[in-house]
Amino acid sequence: MNLTIINPNRLDQCTRRIDEYARRWFPDIDISVVAPTFGPRELAGEYETQLCATGVLDQITGADPTTDAFVLAGFAEPGTEAAREVAACPVVDITEAGPMRALLFGRRYAIITSTRAVIPAVEDRIRCLGLDQRALPISAVDMGVAEMLDKPDDLAGAVERELHRLARAGHTGAVVLGCGGMTGVAERVAIPDGITVVDPVRAAVATAAAIVAEQSNRTESLI
CATH class of the missing domain: 3.40.50.12500 (Rossmann fold)
Known part of the structure; x- marks a missing residue:
């Protein structure tokens, strides 16, 4: 594959x-x-x-x-x-695969993205995809991608603080890391009990692999 x-x-x-x-x-x-x-x-x-x-x-x-x-x-x-x-x-x-996976872990889900400037675009896209009804207000770590990459410890700290804020507020079963620059950061943070962190790149690759495998099986069954 x-x-x-x-x-x-x-x-x-x-x-x-x-x-x-x-x-x-x-x-x-x-x-x-x-x-x-x-x-x-x-x-x-x-x-x-x-x-x-x-x-x-x-x-x-x-x-x-x-x-x-x-x-x-x-x-x-x-x-x-x-x-x-x-x-x-x-x-x-990843904008579809991440939230779709998050929906499996609770009634509501949250997204943590990069900067506040991109929140309107994320909101628009989530709404266009029909994934907004169970989404909590989108939050940001206020770091651009280049800064995330240059300061991985700062990124991990910002994500962890936001995860704990969401955990204290309740109402969310999963949190999507809403930026490709956050790939892998879930492995570097202390995740609060009761919350699943979804890496959308990982979710998207798993989804793509499942689709390809299903199509392959379907083709083989027709031969």
Whole structure:
């Protein structure tokens, strides 16, 4: 099985982090992690977010034809529907896979994203996907992706504080890490009792692998 994960920003450190954890989590899957060759280096707001979509689509149209599925590793980034139009295989967006998995762990779920500036875009995307009815208000650690990568201890501390705030408030069974730059941080924090932390990259790869396996089984049954 060959899966391609597309990191929408052009931060090499972010691409490497996603690659490191994806390979560790799924050692039996042939995983490639790529990023656009043009476009914004970091997605700090709506302007850069909109610009990155073309670069992501370029990675899909130019991908190895043996790719069995794509995972889009940008949270609330545009282009998922367009990617599904041009891709010859399944496309799984972490913005869908993360919350969908979180819904299995409780009546309500929360999302912790990067900065307050991106919260409106995340809210819009979650609403568009029909995943807003059971979502609590979105919160942020107030760190951009580059800062997250440069200061992993600060990121872990900020995420942990927000997890404990949500635990004290109650009403949530799961928390989604709403940024690809947070990949792997769940392994570095003390998670409060009663809360499941969902890494959306991990959830998306697992979902993509399940879809590919199901399609393969269906094809074999027709032979």
